[in-house]
Amino acid sequence: MIAAPLSRIARFFLALSFAIIWQTPAQAKSIVLDDSGTQALEPGVAMRWKNAAPSRAGGPNLLVGAATIRVRINVMSWVKRTGRIYLSLPAQQPGPISISWTSAEGRLQSGQIQSGNRMLVYSGPITTGFLEDVLRFQFTVDAALIGRPCPVSFHFELDEG
């Protein structure tokens, strides 16, 4: 009399626990990549007015600056596997920043990004230990946010699978 209902309850919890277990492998694992071989061709990014004169109403006043960076990403641990590599620009001081870039060698995809986001730069098989390209970056930031030199960090991260 009591065995049948308990069996149904047991099956319910068993199904529930499977559902929870199956959720875990579906989530992509992001790994921050070693880009210690990356080098900028200029020592810093000279930020200049996007427009020489301001607006009548005092609208946004943007600074823009360009830098050429030779990117060298260590993907040795993922050779003969496939992966998706993103350029990630974490939210950071001094505030909202946007970056756009173009690839000189075509190994990585061109793109643009706002701080707090990431953008796909490579997807596919990884055949060499280092992924290299020369990227021409343009940085854009509100002039009100930077009155003095300001470091900005970004990194590359890989989603396996």
Add this chain to the structure above:
Amino acid sequence: MQVQLPLAPASRVCAPPAVLRGVGPRLRRMLCGAALATAVSGTAAGYTVTLNPAAPLTVYLQVGVGSFTGDYINGGQPQVNSTINTVSASPSASVIGNGTAQAMTTNSTASLSYYDGYSYCSAPGQLYIGGFYRTTGSTTAAAKVTATVPAALVNSAGGTIPFSQIRWASSGNGDSGSEPFPNGTFVNGGVQSVGSMASNTWNESCWTFTYLNSIVPAAGTFTGVVLYTLSAP
């Protein structure tokens, strides 16, 4: 620029007897694997560039004619123009000193705004004054525009007319509300404020000058030079 965290030697991470003593071989291998994974992921710290505000401060003041390579909204750039314009009145002898204000005119031909080419002032009855002050950072302090005024206009015989006999009214075609360079009257010698510019805004006004004509000077041509200065904080 790249910060690389030190990778601990494997022997030290994997086999510290004091830590792993008494732990079974299987569990010890698992702990070693976990320690290595942590160390490897720690080598990547991202790339840092430094944004340097290279041209942070820009000022432009135009009183009378000025120079731009084109309208601002079309990418025009401010230029240097050393022209000194004049504002003058030539009242007839019959009205001298009767207290009836005399309109003054300028030899400035600047009537269009370099912002967008808009017909802003009405030359020769009005003198254009405008400019901007650009700076980075969160400062909200305004740039000041001052006039350095001699004590008097002087003729060749040494006769004088106080500068306070000249005043101006501020306006602009299509304007409503307050002007960045408001109405005023010259002081008799000294430095006086004639307006201000909030940072990162375009400011402009048209001045209509008037000779007050309340004194009777000697006959002659009286001149004086006023110097306008923009001071950014």
